[in-house]
Amino acid sequence: MTLRARLTLTLVALVVIGLVASDIATYTALRSFLVRRVDQQLSSASFPVAHLLLSPDFSSGEVRADPEGSAFLPAGTWAALYDASGTEVRHVTLTYGGADLTPPAITPQIAGSDDTTATPFTVAAQDGGGAGYRAIAVRLNDGSVVVVAVPLRDVAETLRRLTIVAGLVTLGVLAAMGMLSWVTVRRELRPLRRIEETAGAIAAGDLSRRVEQTDPGTEVGRLGGALNVMLGRIEHSMEEQRASEEALRRFLADASHELRTPLTSIRGYAELFRRGAEDNPGDTAVAMRRIEQESERMGLLVDDLLFLARSGQGRPIAHDAVDLTRVAADAVQDARAVDPGREITLDAPDALVVVGDEDRLHQVVANLLSNALAHTPPGTPVAVRVRGTDGGAELEVSDHGPGLNGEQAAQVFEPFFRADPSRGRVRSAEANGNGQGTGLGLSIVAAIAEAHGGGATVTSAPGEGASFTVRLPLEPEAQGSPEDPVRAPD
Numbered sequence: 001m002t003l004r005a006r007l008t009l010t011l012v013a014l015v016v017i018g019l020v021a022s023d024i025a026t027y028t029a030l031r032s033f034l035v036r037r038v039d040q041q042l043s044s045a046s047f048p049v050a051h052l053l054l055s056p057d058f059s060s061g062e063v064r065a066d067p068e069g070s071a072f073l074p075a076g077t078w079a080a081l082y083d084a085s086g087t088e089v090r091h092v093t094l095t096y097g098g099a100d101l102t103p104p105a106i107t108p109q110i111a112g113s114d115d116t117t118a119t120p121f122t123v124a125a126q127d128g129g130g131a132g133y134r135a136i137a138v139r140l141n142d143g144s145v146v147v148v149a150v151p152l153r154d155v156a157e158t159l160r161r162l163t164i165v166a167g168l169v170t171l172g173v174l175a176a177m178g179m180l181s182w183v184t185v186r187r188e189l190r191p192l193r194r195i196e197e198t199a200g201a202i203a204a205g206d207l208s209r210r211v212e213q214t215d216p217g218t219e220v221g222r223l224g225g226a227l228n229v230m231l232g233r234i235e236h237s238m239e240e241q242r243a244s245e246e247a248l249r250r251f252l253a254d255a256s257h258e259l260r261t262p263l264t265s266i267r268g269y270a271e272l273f274r275r276g277a278e279d280n281p282g283d284t285a286v287a288m289r290r291i292e293q294e295s296e297r298m299g300l301l302v303d304d305l306l307f308l309a310r311s312g313q314g315r316p317i318a319h320d321a322v323d324l325t326r327v328a329a330d331a332v333q334d335a336r337a338v339d340p341g342r343e344i345t346l347d348a349p350d351a352l353v354v355v356g357d358e359d360r361l362h363q364v365v366a367n368l369l370s371n372a373l374a375h376t377p378p379g380t381p382v383a384v385r386v387r388g389t390d391g392g393a394e395l396e397v398s399d400h401g402p403g404l405n406g407e408q409a410a411q412v413f414e415p416f417f418r419a420d421p422s423r424g425r426v427r428s429a430e431a432n433g434n435g436q437g438t439g440l441g442l443s444i445v446a447a448i449a450e451a452h453g454g455g456a457t458v459t460s461a462p463g464e465g466a467s468f469t470v471r472l473p474l475e476p477e478a479q480g481s482p483e484d485p486v487r488a489p490d
Contacts, residue, residue: 003192004185011181012174019173023166030162034155035134039120042136042148045073046118050138050146053081053090076101076151078133084143102126104133104149123149131156191220195227207235250414262294269294317451318357324393324472325352328386331365335382339373348386354393354472360448361472367441368397368468376401376465392454392474398467404460412458413446445470 073094078101080091093100102125124132133149140146194212201209210231211224269287325348332346354361365384372382376399385396404412445468446456453473460466 004182004189007185007189008178008181011185012178015174015177016170019170023163023170026166027159027162031155031159034158035152038134038150038152038155039136041073042120042134042150043118045077046136046138046146046148049073049079049092049148050081050140053079053092053146054140074150074154076153077149078103078151079146079148080106082145082147084145086145089144101151101153102130104135106135106147106149122152188220191224195220195224198227202231207231207238262298265294266291266298317360319355320358321353322356322358322361323351324354324361324395325349325386327358327362328365328384328395331362331369332384334366335369335373339378342373342379343381344369344384345381346384346386348384349388352386352388352393354452354474356452356472357448360451364445364448364470365395365397367445368395368470371441371468372397372399372401372466389471393472395470395472396467398465400465403462403464403466404458405462409458409460409466413442413456415440415443442468 075095077094078091079094081089083089091103093103104123105126106123118136118138120134120136122132123135131152133151135147135149137145137147191212198209198211210228213221213224213228215221216225269291273284273287273291328348329346332344336342336344369382369384372380376382380399380401383396383398385394385398387394387396442456449456449470449472454471456468456470458466458468
């Protein structure tokens with residue numbers, strides 16, 4: 001059974017219970033009122049009727065059209081006089097010219113009972129039919145008893161009509177309530193139907209579907225709003241998962257490609273060594289040198305990949321006091337030795353102490369400088385700036401090279417990304433012994449910055465150079481125990 005049907009039946013059942021209870025209460029109250037009014041009539045008429053029965057010129061069974069003092073009694077009222085032994089002396093029926101009714105079944109026990117306290121009681125008709133009578137017995141001073149009985153026919157008729165009217169009204173109200181409940185419940189549950197349709201569409205793969213907004217003041221409206229928030233987060237998580245999977249596939253493909261190049265070179269030179277080792281010792285020396293170089297390059301790549309994997313697992317770093325100015329000055333001096341013809345400037349305070357890993361921070365500066373040397377024309381100036389900020393420090397390496405477009409800037413910190421694929425990797429590797437030749441230098445920069453609780457960004461435009469900024473907090477949150485630091489590859 002559907003929720004709509006259950007709600008409608010529940011509402012109708014509650015209305016039925018309420019209407020039946022109301023009808024019963026009304027019926028009981030009206031019957032009590034009508035019987036109480038009959039009892040009042042009996043109490044008021046008992047003595048006038050007794051006077052009539054005790055009249056010496058009254059004969060038993062005589063029907064009077066309007067006995068004195070009894071005109072307010074209904075037609076069919078029956079009265080009788082009994083002696084002290086309970087024997088009927090005479091009786092009278094007030095018909096007012098109408099049809100006679102079956103007399104009440106007054107037994108000698110009732111008539112001769114000593115318990116005649118003028119309390120009204122109900123007695124059936126002699127034939128057992130009809131609504132019966134409401135009677136009262138009054139004992140006189142001489143021991144005789146006068147019994148007056150008023151038929152309950154009018155009371156029964158009034159209650160019968162009330163029952164018919166109440167039944168019809170109840171059925172009408174139930175029919176109207178049922179229709180109104182069905183329509184109302186259907187309208188109020190329409191948003192739930194839309195939620196069901198949206199959930200079905202999402203289950204079919206359409207994660208962009210959302211629940212139609214309704215009144216947020218209702219439970220269904222708040223449910224729809226909460227579902228939309230949840231669906232948005234699920235869609236965002238799915239997009240992040242797809243992007244992560246795509247990045248992983250791209251990373252594995254790039255890593256395979258990068259490893260295949262030195263392996264191919266090693267295989268080729270090994271084959272050359274095997275074929276010409278005896279005939280040409282000079283070729284043998286060249287082959288061994290190149291095998292060693294490619295092995296070192298492959299080792300660098302493996303070390304960089306291992307470092308990125310460990311940093312992605314949140315492995316801890318060393319937490320030492322490091323003078324960032326001295327680290328930057330050492331890296332600048334190394335870069336000047338590699339490219340003496342290039343202007344490399346340093347703008348830094350006398351000292352700026354941060355908490356971190358000195359080897360890693362040195363690698364950050366060296367990688368940024370190597371990236372600038374490798375991807376800018378010879379002689380292009382490079383500027384290094386170190387400065388303190390509110391609660392942190394910034395290291396900035398700027399150049400005046402060709403720069404990056406928006407898409408390149410967004411991907412520059414991804415592993416194996418190269419804005420200029422035509423540049424020789426050997427030249428870059430020789431220019432930097434810290435991983436830039438493998439295409440992982442900037443990725444390592446970002447990983448080290450994040451490991452220190454900071455981050456790395458780039459600002460660039462085509463033809464306007466590039467500015468790489470690394471932000472470091474002065475007191476980064478520890479990401480693990482310093483007893484097990486992740487060391488950067490040498």
